[in-house]
Amino acid sequence: xxxxxxxxxxxxxxxxxxxxxxxxxxxxAATAPASDEALDVGCGSGQLALLLAEYFRRVVATDPSxxxxxxxxxxxxxxxxxxxxxxxxxxxxxADLLTAAQAAHWFxxxxxxxxxxxxxxxxxxxxxxxxxxxxxxxxIEPIVERFRLExxxxxxxxxxxxxxxxxxxxxxxxxxxxxxxxxxxxSWPLAAMIGYLDTWSAVRAMEKRIGRGPFDDAIAExxxxxxxxxxxxxxxxxxxxxxxxxx
Numbered sequence: 727x728x729x730x731x732x733x734x735x736x737x738x739x740x741x742x743x744x745x746x747x748x749x750x751x752x753x754x755a756a757t758a759p760a761s762d763e764a765l766d767v768g769c770g771s772g773q774l775a776l777l778l779a780e781y782f783r784r785v786v787a788t789d790p791s792x793x794x795x796x797x798x799x800x801x802x803x804x805x806x807x808x809x810x811x812x813x814x815x816x817x818x819x820x821a822d823l824l825t826a827a828q829a830a831h832w833f834x835x836x837x838x839x840x841x842x843x844x845x846x847x848x849x850x851x852x853x854x855x856x857x858x859x860x861x862x863x864x865x866i867e868p869i870v871e872r873f874r875l876e877x878x879x880x881x882x883x884x885x886x887x888x889x890x891x892x893x894x895x896x897x898x899x900x901x902x903x904x905x906x907x908x909x910x911x912x913s914w915p916l917a918a919m920i921g922y923l924d925t926w927s928a929v930r931a932m933e934k935r936i937g938r939g940p941f942d943d944a945i946a947e948x949x950x951x952x953x954x955x956x957x958x959x960x961x962x963x964x965x966x967x968x969x970x971x972x973x
Contacts, residue, residue: 741921742918742921742922742924742925743770743771743773743828743922743925744773744857744910744912744922744961744963745773745777745910745912746773746774746777746827746855746908746910746965747908747909747910747911747965748777748780749908750774750777750855750908750965750967751774751777751778751780751781752781753905753906753908754778754781754823754825754851754853755778755781755782755823757823757851757903757969758822758823758850758851759822759847759848759849759850759851760822760847761781761782761783761822762782762783762784762822763782763783763784763785763786763820763821763822763823764778764781764782764784764785764786764821764822764823764824764825765785765786765787765788765814765816765820765821765823765824765825765845766778766785766786766787766788766824766825766826766827767788767789767811767814767824767825767826767829767833767838768788768789768790768811768826768827768828768829768830768832768833769787769788769789769794769795769798769806769827769829770789770794770798770827770828770829771794771797771798771799772787772798772799772801772804772806773827774825774827774855775787775798775801775804775806776799776801776804778823778825779801779803779804782803782822782823783803784803784805785801785803785804785805786804786805786807786814786816786821787804787805787806787807788806788807788808788809788810788811788814789806789808789809790808790809790810790811791808792808795807795808811826811829811830811833811838811841812833812834812837812838812840812841813837813841814841814845816845818844818845819844819845819846819847819848820845820847821845821846821847821850822846822847822850822851823850823851823852823853824842824845824846824850824851824852824853825852825853825854825855826838826853826854826855827855827856828855828856828857828889830854830856830888830893830896830968831856831885831886831888831889831893832885835896839898839899842900842972843899843972846972847972848972848973849971849972850971850972851903851969851970851971851972852898852900852969852970852971852972853903853905853967853968853969854893854896854898854967854968854969855965855966855967855968856888856889856892856893856965856966857889857910857963857964857965857966858889858890858892858963858966859871859874859875859963860961860962860963861909861962861963861964863959863960863961863962864959865951866919866948866951866952866959866961867961869944869947869948869951870919870923870944870948873923873940873944874926874928877940877944878926878928878929878932878940881928881929881931881932881935882927882928882931883927883928883931886927886928892966893966893968896968898968898969898970899970900970900971900972900973901970901971901972901973902969902970903969903970903971904969905967905969907964907965908964908965908967909962909963909964909965910961910962910963910965911960911961911962911963912960912961912962913958913959913960913961914958914959914961915955915956915957915958916948916949916952916955916956916957917955919948919952919959919961920945920948923941923944923945924941929941
């Protein structure tokens, strides 16, 4: 069993979750000891796996949600599978790179790290990637952040705290690797922002308890501040990367 916060909105997740910067995949590939096989766990609908496929002969992308896997974008070098991060089903010492993007906080981390030790080849790299708040660049981000941190504060799953503190409480049992500063940066119209906010696990929890009223109020405020709904605004999320190398 897994804590399933996203299957009910898998199609929206695929449509609206931000894509990672190509430079991140290039750095991960350059840091890995070889480019034979990468494993992306908790892959969702394949946002990072698709980028890794540009650098690795084969990418196995797993998620415990069958709905997420069904919504993933196909790629000839990406092998999507329904499987938990803690039990990939892959052979021992088969992966040059193991990634988890915006996912590790949902894992049974001790079991996941045991699986990582089993899977990684000598010198193989594990990277846990996450992002929390948007950089304040205009009138929209403060509204979104107030909604995220105040309106939704009682609805985020407890695991979300690991994201908010930049994975500072996760002790990676591998030789640390310093990562460059990366960020997701996208140009979005209003509809993309609304779609993204509606994928949040806390919004699902709030819906179940009190309905969508607070979400609709926040969207009304964002809409008023946005102006022309077709106008694109640059949205930026700094990334946290916790990376290490196997012996």
